[in-house]
Amino acid sequence: MNLALDAMGGDIAPKNPIGGLKLALESLPLVKKFYLTGPKDVIEAELDRQQVGQRERVEIVHSTQVVEMSDSGLDAVRRKKNSSISMAVDLVKQGECQAVVSAGHTGASVAAGTLMLGRLDGVDFPGIASPMPNEHGVCYILDAGANPDATPGHLVQYAIMGSTYAQYVHGKASPVVGLMNVGEEDSKGNALAKETFPLLKLAPVNFKGNVEGHDIFETELDVIVCDGFTGNVILKSCEATAKAMFKWLKHELEATFIRKMGALMAQQAFRTVKRKGSYESYGGSPLLGVRGVVIIGHGSSSPTAIMNALRVGMEAVTHEVNPHIQNAITSHVFAHV
């Protein structure tokens, strides 16, 4: 298996992608080669600077164009065919690599995955499955930002795809699916949630019903479906809250000498919780519904996060997520013809 990595993707690139590659070279021995996309000289300089070994397992695919945050995802893919993200996705399209990781422009990754690889049969719109740590393991928010104006039909497809992913990657016999809503009662919600609820009751998934914010962390759920606007806002709000709490706590803990001493004695507890709440250990979010494995990393991905994103990509390939998703979607479509 070969993996493609957008060496220029993310807020701290190419430093962090190359740092992630360095870790992955050690931890993912099953991967034959890692293909890096980006300007050859920049990547080589960074490989040297970080003293990356096993260079025979590293291929550089030269690309020069850069996707700016102000570019629309669609424009980026149509106009910048030589960008590091487009080139990386192209490696999957050509069969050179089996999965691609980018921590760059999310919209460009979604557009490149969708337009260049195409959608699986019966999938109307791909969705990003973003892992959130919870008390029982991990819960995927799907969609986390690919499809801001999702329809009820899209959410049903997300439920099926997310459920299949949790089943094959996490070994869940009957993954539990919830519908993000503003109340637990069946009749609650906006028009989208109200229309989606009865469809999910009929869908071939273990549908638990409506869920709310606290269920993300407390309830044994594998997938929470919602439109990409809501999902993206949830992810960012949760991340912002955790960050604000730690910042305020740090400020208070530094206020007196006694508190500082106490914080020092308890510092391992803070580290454990920070790590538990960090996206770093989950690595990346699979873009489900495209003909290939595309893993989207957080913009501020650390080397560890990139390494884990590469691992997530590898797992999606080894667990044959896409063939299973195709089966599940096809069965559902046939059942309704």
Added chain:
Amino acid sequence: MNLALDAMGGDIAPKNPIGGLKLALESLPLVKKFYLTGPKDVIEAELDRQQVGQRERVEIVHSTQVVEMSDSGLDAVRRKKNSSISMAVDLVKQGECQAVVSAGHTGASVAAGTLMLGRLDGVDFPGIASPMPNEHGVCYILDAGANPDATPGHLVQYAIMGSTYAQYVHGKASPVVGLMNVGEEDSKGNALAKETFPLLKLAPVNFKGNVEGHDIFETELDVIVCDGFTGNVILKSCEATAKAMFKWLKHELEATFIRKMGALMAQQAFRTVKRKGSYESYGGSPLLGVRGVVIIGHGSSSPTAIMNALRVGMEAVTHEVNPHIQNAITSHVFAHV
């Protein structure tokens, strides 16, 4: 000034509403009388149990019906005219009280406020302004759940109403308004956000542009507008994250003796942050856009939260929020005729 309080509203009623009343009798001397709605015998027993003094400032308005969480807000108001929430809102309608507080069924409070009091001229849909603590003070999420399928026009009205509220209640000369979105660039968002953006640029508010999760806590913002579905999901996700972080931290801090000692030495820091992040000190969320002052409390409101909700109600009256909102909305409507 007289205030109405739904004595049966909230998860722990009538205990917490009566506890809040007891605090308010001390801290709000400008309020002449507090009207409590609910079953007379139940309220009197609780007043006795909590040894509430100044009984000459307390009036009980007997009501027997109970709004269940499974009732729709609309049905609750239409069919249960004798519920504690309907009776409390009716006291404002009759001019007996100038503001009403309920920590009960939010949908019923919104429906009672809207249907029984009516909307201000030019307001299409009332919105709940929910205060969130941030580094610069407080930021209102508007709408936080009254209007799950809001239109761009509604969001413009929310911007004007929230801005007016921040101006007169918090003394902000030029309150800053943001539009909740999935990215900072002007072109981002779902259909609602994209259509609202240009309208807010033309609206008579200090519009900062698109904002994201982290802006809730870090940026000097007075109002963030969004549809009620998104707003409600944000509030609950932030609350759930904070709760999960503290729970996980507590678990880790109890894991070893040294950590326990450290936590003990630093406990005042935890308390300060918990209090800063708690809705308790903000009390309640005004329902903006109705002909009267309606304050909606959190379902799990403590006595302190109820007391602060009563204070928020009193402030909306003394700062003449509604006449100012009516002026602002009317000027905006006239400017566009």
